[in-house]
Amino acid sequence: MEPVTIDIAPGLTAIDTFYAGRERYTAAYLLAAEEPAIVETGPTTSAGPVVAGLERLGIGPSDLAHIIVTHIHLDHAGGVGTLAERFPAATVWVHERGGPHLADPTRLIASATRIYGPAQMSALFGPVEPVPAGRLHVVRDGDRIGLGDRSLDVLATPGHASHQIGLVDSATGAVFTGDALGIHVPAVPALRPATPPPDFDVDLAIDSIQRIRSRASAGMVLFSHFGPVTEVDRICDLAIRRIRGWAEVVRTTLERTDDLDEVVSALEEEARRDIETGAEAALDLDRLEVLSSVRINALGLMRYWRKRAEREAEGDGAGAQPDS
Ligand SMILES: [Zn+2]
Numbered sequence: 001m002e003p004v005t006i007d008i009a010p011g012l013t014a015i016d017t018f019y020a021g022r023e024r025y026t027a028a029y030l031l032a033a034e035e036p037a038i039v040e041t042g043p044t045t046s047a048g049p050v051v052a053g054l055e056r057l058g059i060g061p062s063d064l065a066h067i068i069v070t071h072i073h074l075d076h077a078g079g080v081g082t083l084a085e086r087f088p089a090a091t092v093w094v095h096e097r098g099g100p101h102l103a104d105p106t107r108l109i110a111s112a113t114r115i116y117g118p119a120q121m122s123a124l125f126g127p128v129e130p131v132p133a134g135r136l137h138v139v140r141d142g143d144r145i146g147l148g149d150r151s152l153d154v155l156a157t158p159g160h161a162s163h164q165i166g167l168v169d170s171a172t173g174a175v176f177t178g179d180a181l182g183i184h185v186p187a188v189p190a191l192r193p194a195t196p197p198p199d200f201d202v203d204l205a206i207d208s209i210q211r212i213r214s215r216a217s218a219g220m221v222l223f224s225h226f227g228p229v230t231e232v233d234r235i236c237d238l239a240i241r242r243i244r245g246w247a248e249v250v251r252t253t254l255e256r257t258d259d260l261d262e263v264v265s266a267l268e269e270e271a272r273r274d275i276e277t278g279a280e281a282a283l284d285l286d287r288l289e290v291l292s293s294v295r296i297n298a299l300g301l302m303r304y305w306r307k308r309a310e311r312e313a314e315g316d317g318a319g320a321q322p323d324s
Pocket residue numbers: 073075076179224225
């Protein structure tokens with residue numbers, strides 16, 4: 001397959017990873033800095049298109065200096081071990097809470113297999129190779145990753161995952177958002193929240209969107225799924241509205257039932273309402289399911305509300321003082 005690369009700004013190019021065999025679903029981004037870097041790798045099944053894309057952009061096996069992932073979910077970082085092998089000079093960067101799982105992906109694989117099942121796991125992601133611990137560099141909020149003539153500021157953006165980071169590019173001001181704002185692919189006129197278990201947290205997710213907004217004054221956010229959006233305020237407002245909307249649907253459904261299928265069908269109705277008006281003809285929601293299925297989102301939001309209820313119950317218990 002011919003590689004597909006999309007120029008976004010000077011020195012910033014998206015490479016289509018052809019995730020799940022689909023075009024423009026998941027991007028890896030090349031920053032053509034003095035020390036060339038990619039943000040996201042896609043899964044191992046995407047290594048071919050990513051390597052071919054890099055080659056077309058003039059980056060050979062010994063040229064790539066940095067591989068950075070916004071979080072360790074397999075659609076973003078499953079291929080990082082394989083790419084580290086293909087690009088032996090590259091340092092791998094990840095949030096400190098994600099680092100151990102790239103060095104030893106056993107638990108990462110187990111957790112993804114619980115969510116996706118073994119058949120989907122191998123079809124979508126392929127094997128997950130470890131990253132040699134000596135090549136891993138962990139980061140936290142406020143760190144700066146130097147790329148020679150350019151740098152990336154690290155922004156902790158928990159919510160979708162507790163270890164997710166955003167990255168602010170010094171050259172363009174664009175902010176890499178991972179899945180913090182959800183899923184926004186060119187083929188479907190909708191923004192779908194990404195609220196998977198086990199970490200998803202509504203308040204953290206909304207705070208993270210506001211942090212991204214405040215750092216995106218240059219007017220561009222970069223979705224891993226897929227590509228740039230320049231109407232930053234509009235997309236941030238919409239992302240917050242969608243998360244609140246989906247969380248509320250799950251909360252009210254849980255008042256009458258904790259049956260997963262019922263929660264899923266309530267969310268499916270909400271998902272249909274989310275389609276931007278006037279675009280009903282283009283409606284093809286199935287295309288979003290591969291990236292952010294309603295079922296997985298339902299599981300994440302159900303877990304969020306359950307954990308929250310437990311926290312509140314504990315809080316009440318601790319705060320209850322006998323009258324003196
Ligand atoms: Zn993702």
